[in-house]
Amino acid sequence: MNKQDEDRLRQLEEENRKLKDYIRLLENKNNTLDNTVQPKESTNVDPSKFYAYQEVDKLLTNQQISRFSRHLLLPEIGVKGQAGICNGSVLVVGAGGLGAPCLLYLAAAGVGRIGIVDFDRVDISNLQRQVIHTEDRRDQPKVTSAAISVKNLNSSIQVDTYDEPFETHNGLDLVSKYDIIVDASDNVSTRYMVNDACIIAKKPLVSASAVRFDGQLTVYNYGPDCPCYRCLFPEAPPAETVTNCADGGVCGVVPGIMGCLQALQVLELLMIKGGGGDGLNVLSRRMVLFQARDTTFRTVQLRKRSPTCAVCGDHPSITQLSHMGAPACAAPRSFEAISSVLNADNRASVMQLKDVMDSQGEPGGKYLLLDVREPVQFDIASIPGAVNVPLKDIKSKPQQVEELINNVGGDPSNFPVYVMCRRGVASVSATKALVTQKSFGNVKNVDGGIDEWIRLVDQRFPSY
Numbered sequence: 001m002n003k004q005d006e007d008r009l010r011q012l013e014e015e016n017r018k019l020k021d022y023i024r025l026l027e028n029k030n031n032t033l034d035n036t037v038q039p040k041e042s043t044n045v046d047p048s049k050f051y052a053y054q055e056v057d058k059l060l061t062n063q064q065i066s067r068f069s070r071h072l073l074l075p076e077i078g079v080k081g082q083a084g085i086c087n088g089s090v091l092v093v094g095a096g097g098l099g100a101p102c103l104l105y106l107a108a109a110g111v112g113r114i115g116i117v118d119f120d121r122v123d124i125s126n127l128q129r130q131v132i133h134t135e136d137r138r139d140q141p142k143v144t145s146a147a148i149s150v151k152n153l154n155s156s157i158q159v160d161t162y163d164e165p166f167e168t169h170n171g172l173d174l175v176s177k178y179d180i181i182v183d184a185s186d187n188v189s190t191r192y193m194v195n196d197a198c199i200i201a202k203k204p205l206v207s208a209s210a211v212r213f214d215g216q217l218t219v220y221n222y223g224p225d226c227p228c229y230r231c232l233f234p235e236a237p238p239a240e241t242v243t244n245c246a247d248g249g250v251c252g253v254v255p256g257i258m259g260c261l262q263a264l265q266v267l268e269l270l271m272i273k274g275g276g277g278d279g280l281n282v283l284s285r286r287m288v289l290f291q292a293r294d295t296t297f298r299t300v301q302l303r304k305r306s307p308t309c310a311v312c313g314d315h316p317s318i319t320q321l322s323h324m325g326a327p328a329c330a331a332p333r334s335f336e337a338i339s340s341v342l343n344a345d346n347r348a349s350v351m352q353l354k355d356v357m358d359s360q361g362e363p364g365g366k367y368l369l370l371d372v373r374e375p376v377q378f379d380i381a382s383i384p385g386a387v388n389v390p391l392k393d394i395k396s397k398p399q400q401v402e403e404l405i406n407n408v409g410g411d412p413s414n415f416p417v418y419v420m421c422r423r424g425v426a427s428v429s430a431t432k433a434l435v436t437q438k439s440f441g442n443v444k445n446v447d448g449g450i451d452e453w454i455r456l457v458d459q460r461f462p463s464y
C-alpha cells in the first residue's frame with residue numbers, strides 16, 4: 001500500500017470512528033424520545049464536536065440513521081447514498097422467484113417507495129423459491145402477499161400494489177411513476193414491453209432471468225452506449241425454444257441469488273442518484289452469467305447500443321408498447337385446440353383410456369401406454385404399466401415402439417397404442433410422428449394428458 005492509500009485509509013477509519021460515535025449519540029437521543037426505552041447515558045461524547053455532521057441530520061432522520069447505520073459505515077454508501085435509497089422509488093415487475101428476494105432486500109435497505117406488479121396468485125409450487133410468500137397465503141394475490149412481507153420487514157416505506165399484468169395499455173404509465181424498474185418476470189413478451197417502456201420513459205432497467213441452474217443479470221438503458229434488450233435481441237425467439245420454470249424446472253436458490261443481485265444493482269443506482277455510491281460500478285454494458293452446477297460467475301462485455309434498434313436507435317419506429325409473442329397472462333391454448341390437428345381416429349379422451357384400463361387391465365399385453373415425457377418427469381409419477389419413451393426418441397427412433405409391440409407378440413399395424421404426456425402437447429407431436437410411419441395402424445393421443453387425467457380420473461395422482 002502506498003503512502004497516499006495509507007493516509008486515506010487512516011482518514012476513513014477516523015471518519016468511521018466519529019460516525020459510529022455520532023450514531024451512538026443519536027441512538028441515545030432516539031431512545032430518549034421513545035418513552036418505552038430508558039435513556040442511555042451518553043459516554044464522554046461532546047455533541048459540539050460533531051458540527052461536521054450537521055448535514056446528516058438534514059438528509060436522514062435519526063431513526064433512519066439508527067436503522068441503516070451498517071450502511072452508513074461504508075464509505076461507498078455513506079449518508080448521501082443512503083438518502084438516495086430512502087428517497088428512491090422502484091417498480092418490480094413480477095413477485096415470483098426473482099422478485100421475491102429482490103423486494104425483500106429493497107425493503108430492508110429502506111427504498112422509500114416500492115411498486116409491485118403481478119397478476120398471479122400464490123401457488124404451493126411457488127414456495128420452493130418465492131420466499132416472500134407463505135403457506136397461509138395460498139391463492140392470495142401475489143402482490144398482496146408480497147406487500148405484507150415487505151411491510152412486516154420495514155413498515156416505514158410506501159408500497160404500491162398493482163394486481164394486474166404489466167401490459168401494453170398500462171406499462172408506460174406504471175414505469176413513469178418510478179425511478180428504477182426491475183424486470184423480474186418470466187416471459188419474452190413482458191421483457192420486450194418492460195424494455196420498451198423503460199426506453200420511452202427514460203428509466204434504467206435492472207433485468208435478470210433464472211431457469212434450471214443458470215442465471216443472467218444486466219442493467220439496460222444506463223450509461224453511454226448501453227444497449228437495450230431489443231438491441232441484443234431484435235427478434236423474439238420462437239416460442240418452442242423458450243423454457244420456463246414450470247416446464248424446465250429451476251433450482252430455487254438460483255433466482256434467489258439473481259434477485260439479490262438485482263436488488264444490489266438497484267441500490268447502487270439509487271445511491272449514485274443520491275450523490276453517493278463512490279467507487280461503485282453499475283453493471284451496464286456487461287452481463288453476469290451465473291452457473292450453479294459448478295458455482296461460477298462470468299461477466300461478458302455487451303455490444304454497444306445499436307443505432308438501428310427499433311426502440312432506442314437513431315430513428316426509432318417503436319413509440320408505443322406492443323406484444324412480441326403471446327401476452328404473459330393470456331390463457332394458454334387449450335388442449336382441445338392443440339389436439340384438433342389430429343384425426344378423430346387418432347384421439348382418445350382420458351375417460352376412454354380409463355375404460356380400456358378397467359376392461360383390459362393395466363397396459364402391457366393388449367395395448368401400449370406410451371408416456372412421452374422426459375424421464376425426469378416420468379420418475380416423478382406415472383400411470384402403472386406406462387412405458388417411458390421420450391418424444392425426441394419417438395421422433396428419432398420410432399422402431400423402438402415397434403420393438404415394444406413385437407416383444408408382447410403384437411402386430412404394430414393394429415396393436416392399440418395410447419400416447420400421453422403432461423399437458424397434451426408433446427403427445428400430439430409424438431402421435432403425429434407415429435401416424436406418419438406406415439407400420440403403426442392404431443395410435444391414439446390421450447387428449448389433455450396427465451393434467452386431464454388428474455382432473456377427471458385420479459385426483460391422487462400428484463400434480464407438479
Ligand SMILES: Nc1ncnc2c1ncn2[C@@H]1O[C@H](COP(=O)(O)OP(=O)(O)OP(=O)(O)O)[C@@H](O)[C@H]1O
Binds near residue numbers: 097098118125164166
Ligand atoms: N406481464 C406481467 N405482468 C405482471 N407480472 C408478470 C408478468 N409476466 C410475468 N409476471 C409474473 O412474474 C413472476 C415470475 O415468477 P416465476 O418465474 O418464479 O414464475 P411463476 O409463474 O411464479 O412460477 P411457475 O413458472 O413455476 O409456474 C410470476 O409471478 C408472474 O405472474
